Amino acid sequence: MPTAFLPDLRLNYRDEGAGAPVVFSHALGLDLAMWDAVLPLLPPGLRLIRYDHRGHGGSDVPAAPYSMGALIRDAERLLDHLAVKDCVFVGISMGGLVAQGLAVKRLDQVRGLVLSNTAARIGHESQWQARSAAVAAGGMEAVADAVMERWFPRRFRAEGLAAPWRDRLLACAPEGYRGGCAAIAGTDFYTPTASLTLPALVIAGSEDGSTPADLVRETADLMAGAEFKLLRPSGHLPPVDAPEAFAEALAGFLRRIGHI
Numbered sequence: 001m002p003t004a005f006l007p008d009l010r011l012n013y014r015d016e017g018a019g020a021p022v023v024f025s026h027a028l029g030l031d032l033a034m035w036d037a038v039l040p041l042l043p044p045g046l047r048l049i050r051y052d053h054r055g056h057g058g059s060d061v062p063a064a065p066y067s068m069g070a071l072i073r074d075a076e077r078l079l080d081h082l083a084v085k086d087c088v089f090v091g092i093s094m095g096g097l098v099a100q101g102l103a104v105k106r107l108d109q110v111r112g113l114v115l116s117n118t119a120a121r122i123g124h125e126s127q128w129q130a131r132s133a134a135v136a137a138g139g140m141e142a143v144a145d146a147v148m149e150r151w152f153p154r155r156f157r158a159e160g161l162a163a164p165w166r167d168r169l170l171a172c173a174p175e176g177y178r179g180g181c182a183a184i185a186g187t188d189f190y191t192p193t194a195s196l197t198l199p200a201l202v203i204a205g206s207e208d209g210s211t212p213a214d215l216v217r218e219t220a221d222l223m224a225g226a227e228f229k230l231l232r233p234s235g236h237l238p239p240v241d242a243p244e245a246f247a248e249a250l251a252g253f254l255r256r257i258g259h260i
C-alpha cells in the first residue's frame, strides 16, 4: 500500500479508480478497511482515496496527545501530495470532525461534504479523558466491549457480525487511540461548521449509541441547505452494518451535486 511522507509523518493511503475524487476519512480506532464494503458499490467514474489517520492502521503512531488541527493538517497535506482539488470528502465520526475542519480551511480541496455519524462536538472532555486513561491502564481490551455496544445494533452483535471489528479495534495502537481521544475531546466546531455553505449530506444511524440521530441532525441543521438522511436500521458505523444503504445515499448525493 502506498505511503505518503508529509514529510515528518508517514500516512498510509489507497488511491483507486479514476475520475471525480471522493476521499474517505475513518472513525476512531479503525482504519481505511472500514470502507471495504462500500467502495465496490459506488458507480464508475470516481477516484476513491482513503487513508489511515495518524496513530491508526498503517500510518505512523506519534506520541499522544494529538490535536484535531494536526489530523486536519494530515488530510490537507495528503490531498496536496496527491494534487486533489474539488473532492467530495466523506468523514465518519472522528473523520467527520476532520471533514468539517478541512472544509472550513480548504474550500479549494473540498466541494462537497458527507458527514456520517458525527457532530460539531462529540461527547464531553471528561468522557474522552476517562476513556484515554482506561486504555493507558488496560490497553484496547479495557474499552472494547463498551465500544462494540455503542458501534453496533444489538442484532448485528447477536449474529456475531461485530467480532471481526472488535479484532480490528484491538489491533489499534493504544497510543494512537489515546491521541485520537484527545483530539476529539478538544474539538468544538459549532461556530465554524455553522459558516459552511457547501453542498452537504449528513447521515445518521437509527441505533447509533455514540452520536445519536438527534445530535447528528442538530449538526445538519447548522449548515445552510444540508441534507439529512437517517439510515434504519443502522448503528454508529453504517459503512459496516448497512453498506448498501450507505453507498446508495452517497451515490445519490454525488449525482445531485453533479460530481458524477
Ligand SMILES: O=C(O)CC1=CCC(=O)O1
Residues within 6 Å of the ligand: 026, 027, 028, 029, 092, 093, 094, 095, 122, 147, 150, 184, 210, 236
Ligand atoms: O468510539 C466511539 O464511542 C465512537 C466514536 C466517537 C468518535 C469516533 O470516531 O468514534
